Amino acid sequence: xxxxxxxxxxxxxxxxxxxxxxxxxxxxxxxxxxxxxxxxxxxxxxxxxxxxxxxxxxxxxxxxxxxxxxxxxxxxxxxxxxxxxxxxxxxxxxxxxxxxxxxxxxxxxxxxxxxxxxxxxxxxxxxxxxxxxxxxxxxxxxxxxxxxxxxxxxxxxxxxxxxxxxxxxxxxxxxxxxxxxxxxxxxxxxxxxxxxxxxxxxxxxxxxxxxxxxxxxxxxxxxxxxxxxxxxxxxxxxxxxxxxx
Numbered sequence: 332x333x334x335x336x337x338x339x340x341x342x343x344x345x346x347x348x349x350x351x352x353x354x355x356x357x358x359x360x361x362x363x364x365x366x367x368x369x370x371x372x373x374x375x376x377x378x379x380x381x382x383x384x385x386x387x388x389x390x391x392x393x394x395x396x397x398x399x400x401x402x403x404x405x406x407x408x409x410x411x412x413x414x415x416x417x418x419x420x421x422x423x424x425x426x427x428x429x430x431x432x433x434x435x436x437x438x439x440x441x442x443x444x445x446x447x448x449x450x451x452x453x454x455x456x457x458x459x460x461x462x463x464x465x466x467x468x469x470x471x472x473x474x475x476x477x478x479x480x481x482x483x484x485x486x487x488x489x490x491x492x493x494x495x496x497x498x499x500x501x502x503x504x505x506x507x508x509x510x511x512x513x514x515x516x517x518x519x520x521x522x523x524x525x526x527x528x529x530x531x532x533x534x535x536x537x538x539x540x541x542x543x544x545x546x547x548x549x550x551x552x553x554x555x556x557x558x559x560x561x562x563x564x565x566x567x568x569x570x571x572x573x574x575x576x
Contacts (some may be wrong), residue, residue: 333399333475333476334393334428337476339396339398340398340476341393343389343392344390344392345389347385347386347388347389347392348385348386348388348389349385350385351382351385351521354385354498356376361374361557362374362375375440376440376444376506377438377505378511379432379440380459380502380506381498383429383433383436383459383498383501384501384502385498386429386432387463387464387467388494390424390425390428390429390467391470391471391501394471394475396476396480397478397479397480398476399477400479400499401478402476403477406477418468420465420474421471422468424475426460429460430457433453433456433459434456434457435452436455437456440452448513451523452509455505455509455526456524460529462530463501467473469533469540505522505526512571
């Protein structure tokens with residue numbers, strides 16, 4: 332709901348998701364006019380992975396946009412400080428956005444690769460999408476949209492390399508494995524097994540990870556509830572948000 336109504340969060344998610352477009356275009360351009368059942372298949376098969384990966388990057392970035400700061404008061408008053416339920420909600424929001432994108436982009440490949448390969452490819456996309464959602468979830472330690480943006484959080488100057496490496500691991504390598512299947516060098520079950528091993532490791536790390544916590548109430552939140560506690564009809568006491576929590 333926040334993404335649907337908040338333009339700032341939409342913009343952050345869209346900018347990152349749009350990175351997939353030039354990557355896909357360059358891949359198709361490099362493939363040239365070669366038979367679609369040969370070399371271009373790499374450029375074709377990794378399209379769903381590219382869409383899902385960069386959309387996930389955009390969603391994670393949008394989670395840090397402080398668009399629901401007053402909601403932190405509702406959680407602080409009525410909910411536990413940390414809970415596995417928060418992680419369940421974040422996971423559900425990720426899958427609600429990523430799974431349709433992956434399935435729709437896979438369905439778009441049917442005219443190029445056929446129903447059978449598209450269906451088998453769809454299973455691979457689902458496995459990778461679920462794994463990617465867990466990886467993103469591991470990096471989220473607060474309820475999305477409810478925390479003031481921490482200065483220097485992105486650290487793009489030092490962490491930029493993580494994004495291309497992640498894309499290679501999520502899109503390029505699985506597609507190379509799928510090409511090995513189509514060439515008869517391995518079986519589909521082998522490929523699914525290779526993907527399942529890191530997926531189980533990520534799931535185990537995600538389960539053991541500390542719970543998602545309520546964001547600290549921002550001290551500069553300009554609302555009556557953030558600075559005033561009413562004690563009676565004609566008595567008020569000014570307190571700081573940190574002490575009120």
